[in-house]
Amino acid sequence: MKGIVFTELLDMVEGRFGMNMVDDILDDSKLSSGGAYTTVGTYDYKELLNIVSNLSHKTKIPVKDLVYTYGHHLFSRFHALMPQFFVGKNTCFDFLQSVDRYIHVEVKKLYPDASLPRFKTDMADHKTLVMTYMSQCPFADFAHGLIQGCIDFYQEKITIEAKDNNTPEEYSRIFTLKKNG
Ligand code: HEM
Numbered sequence: 642m643k644g645i646v647f648t649e650l651l652d653m654v655e656g657r658f659g660m661n662m663v664d665d666i667l668d669d670s671k672l673s674s675g676g677a678y679t680t681v682g683t684y685d686y687k688e689l690l691n692i693v694s695n696l697s698h699k700t701k702i703p704v705k706d707l708v709y710t711y712g713h714h715l716f717s718r719f720h721a722l723m724p725q726f727f728v729g730k731n732t733c734f735d736f737l738q739s740v741d742r743y744i745h746v747e748v749k750k751l752y753p754d755a756s757l758p759r760f761k762t763d764m765a766d767h768k769t770l771v772m773t774y775m776s777q778c779p780f781a782d783f784a785h786g787l788i789q790g791c792i793d794f795y796q797e798k799i800t801i802e803a804k805d806n807n808t809p810e811e812y813s814r815i816f817t818l819k820k821n822g
Contacts, residue, residue: 642689642778643755644682646715650689651678653714654696666695683754686778705782712786716794733795734770734818737788738762758784768820773806774813781805781814788816798822 655663667676670691674684690704693711697704720727726744730736741760748755758776765771774784785803792799798821806813 642684642686643680643752644678644684645680647678647684647689647692648680649715649718650692650711653711658696658700662696662699665699666692669695669698681752683752686756686780690779708780708782709786709789712783712788713790713793714786716787716790720794733792733797733799734764734820736791736795737770737772737818765817770818772816772818774816776812779812781812784814785816788818792818 651663651667654666670676670688672688672691674682674688678684693704693707696702697707700707726739726747727736730739737760741762745757745760749757756777758774758778758780761773761775763771772788774781781803785801788801792801799818800821802817802819804815804817806815
């Protein structure tokens with residue numbers, strides 16, 4: 642997993658819980674990287690889960706909720722860090738449909754060793770987008786937080802229903818997004 646996912650997580654933890662919490666959760670983790678992340682480095686995704694699990698232990702917030710919250714937080718950072726991906730994406734559905742066919746394609750060009758999820762998107766009707774997450778990594782809650790972050794960014798009235806669809810080969814979750822009104 643790319644270092645930027647780690648550095649942004651640690652920035653969020655510092656902002657919400659303080660620098661001491663960052664030190665504590667890194668000290669508690671048996672990290673092969675030693676906890677010194679650079680944005681362009683590549684690290685085992687299990688280290689991220691290890692850090693989040695320590696944070697969960699200290700804050701008593703379930704891992705699932707922390708991973709979701711991190712996804713939600715990260716979406717607002719995307720706009721600040723990479724405004725180019727938002728050009729011409731006028732609605733939440735426009736943006737979400739561009740993740741697999743454009744954004745993650747560009748990410749892969751930039752970081753050939755990135756390990757990215759795949760998303761299948763289908764408009765079931767003009768108000769319903771079905772977005773299926775598929776990955777070798779167990780980050781469906783992260784995807785859920787990012788998608789909710791996208792809805793909130795565009796300030797649209799959209800509800801999400803999520804249904805796990807894991808197979809022995811991969812992690813998968815089906816998100817059904819319905820526009821209200
Ligand atoms: C709502 C929009 C998005 C969703 C739902 C999404 C979803 C995800 C998820 C779930 C992962 C974790 C890896 C996995 O599960 O296999 C991931 C990784 C990543 N995504 Fe996205 N993403 C979104 C938008 C973006 C944008 C705008 C960028 C900006 C460039 C981006 C860049 C990345 C990068 C760099 C990684 C790390 C890859 C790695 O660690 O090897 N994503 N994305």
